[in-house]
Amino acid sequence: MAFEDTFKALSDPVRRRILTLLKGGMMSAGDIASNFDMTGATVSYHLSVLKKADLIYEKKEKNFIYYGLNMTVVEEMMLWLSDLKGDSTDDKQE
Amino acid sequence: MAFEDTFKALSDPVRRRILTLLKGGMMSAGDIASNFDMTGATVSYHLSVLKKADLIYEKKEKNFIYYGLNMTVVEEMMLWLSDLKGDSTDDKQE
DNA sequence: CACCTATTTAGAAATCTATCTAAATAGTAT
DNA sequence: ATACTATTTAGATAGATTTCTAAATAGGTG
Numbered sequence: 522m523a524f525e526d527t528f529k530a531l532s533d534p535v536r537r538r539i540l541t542l543l544k545g546g547m548m549s550a551g552d553i554a555s556n557f558d559m560t561g562a563t564v565s566y567h568l569s570v571l572k573k574a575d576l577i578y579e580k581k582e583k584n585f586i587y588y589g590l591n592m593t594v595v596e597e598m599m600l601w602l603s604d605l606k607g608d609s610t611d612d613k614q615e
Numbered sequence: 616m617a618f619e620d621t622f623k624a625l626s627d628p629v630r631r632r633i634l635t636l637l638k639g640g641m642m643s644a645g646d647i648a649s650n651f652d653m654t655g656a657t658v659s660y661h662l663s664v665l666k667k668a669d670l671i672y673e674k675k676e677k678n679f680i681y682y683g684l685n686m687t688v689v690e691e692m693m694l695w696l697s698d699l700k701g702d703s704t705d706d707k708q709e
Numbered sequence: 710c711a712c713c714t715a716t717t718t719a720g721a722a723a724t725c726t727a728t729c730t731a732a733a734t735a736g737t738a739t
Numbered sequence: 740a741t742a743c744t745a746t747t748t749a750g751a752t753a754g755a756t757t758t759c760t761a762a763a764t765a766g767g768t769g
Contacts, residue, residue, distance in 0.1 A: 525628060532626035533757085534619060540699055550716055563758055565717055570756095584715055584766040594702055599696050602689050605634055627727085644746055657728050659747055664726095678736040678745055 524601070527594055530574035535559075536567050540576060540590060547580070547589040618695070621688050624668035630661050634670060634684060641674070641683040670706075 527602055530536055554564040568588060571577045575594045580587045624630055633647055641697045648658040662682060665671045669688045 528622075528626045528631070532622045535757090537622070544699060544701070551714090554716090559757095560759065561716070562718085566757075569717085581766095586716065590699070594763080595696050595700055601692055602693050602696075604685055605638060605684070606693075607638070607687055616734065629727085645744095653727090655746065656730080656748085660727075665749085675736095680746065706742090 526574040530570050530576055536571055541592045547587045549587050576587045620668040621692055622668055624664050630665055637684045641681045643679045643681050
C-alpha cells in the first residue's frame with residue numbers, strides 16, 4: 522500500500538525468495554510453499570505481506586490461488602535508490 | 616556486511632531519511648541527530664545499523680564523527696531489483 | 710449432501726527492533 | 740589534571756515480526 526510497506530516487505534529473505542520464484546511465472550500458494558521448510562500458514566502470512574506491499578497480485582482459479590509479480594512497485598523502489606545516488610532523473614519521494 | 620543487512624537497514628524510515636540527508640554531503644552524528652525528534656543514542660543506534668550494512672562510512676575528525684553515503688551498496692541493491700524485473704544485465708544474487 | 714483439497718485466519722509463543730535513560734569513552738581546551 | 744563536548748555502549752522495556760498449531764473458509768467431486 523505504501524512505500525514504507527514495500528521496503529519492509531523486501532527486508533525478509535523468505536519474501537525475497539518468493540519474489541525470485543515468481544520471476545519464472547505465476548505460482549499457486551501451495552507450489553510456493555513447497556519450496557520452503559515451513560508451514561503453509563507461515564508462507565501464507567508472507568504472501569499477505571507481499572500483497573499488502575503491492576509486490577504481488579493474486580488470481581483465484583478453481584480452488585487455487587495463483588500469485589504473480591507486480592513490477593510497478595519494483596520500479597518505484599529503483600527510482601528511490603536512483604535518486605539517492607544522485608540521478609535526478611525523477612523527483613524526490615518520502 | 617551482507618546483502619541481507621542492507622535490505623533490513625533500508626526498511627526503516629528513520630534510516631532512509633538519514634541516507635537522504637547524507638545526499639547533501641557528510642554530516643556529523645550530532646548534526647544528523649538534530650534533524651530528528653529522538654535522543655542522540657537512538658540516532659547513534661540507527662547509524663550503527665547503516666554502518667553494518669555498509670550504506671555509510673565514518674571519518675573521525677577532532678572529537679566529531681562524520682558520516683557519508685556509500686554508493687557501492689546502493690548499486691548492488693539496484694542490481695537485485697533490476698534482475699527481478701528481468702533485466703538479465705548481470706547475474707543472480709542470493 | 711458429505712468429503713477432500715487448497716488456502717487463510719486466529720491465537721499464542723519466541724525472537725527481534727526501536728527507543729529511552731544512564732553511564733562510559735574519547736578528544737579538546739582551559 | 741579538570742572540565743566540557745560529541746558520541747557510543749549498556750541495560751531495560753514496549754511494541755513489532757516470524758513462526759507454529761488448530762480451526763475456519765471456500766471451491767470441487769463422488
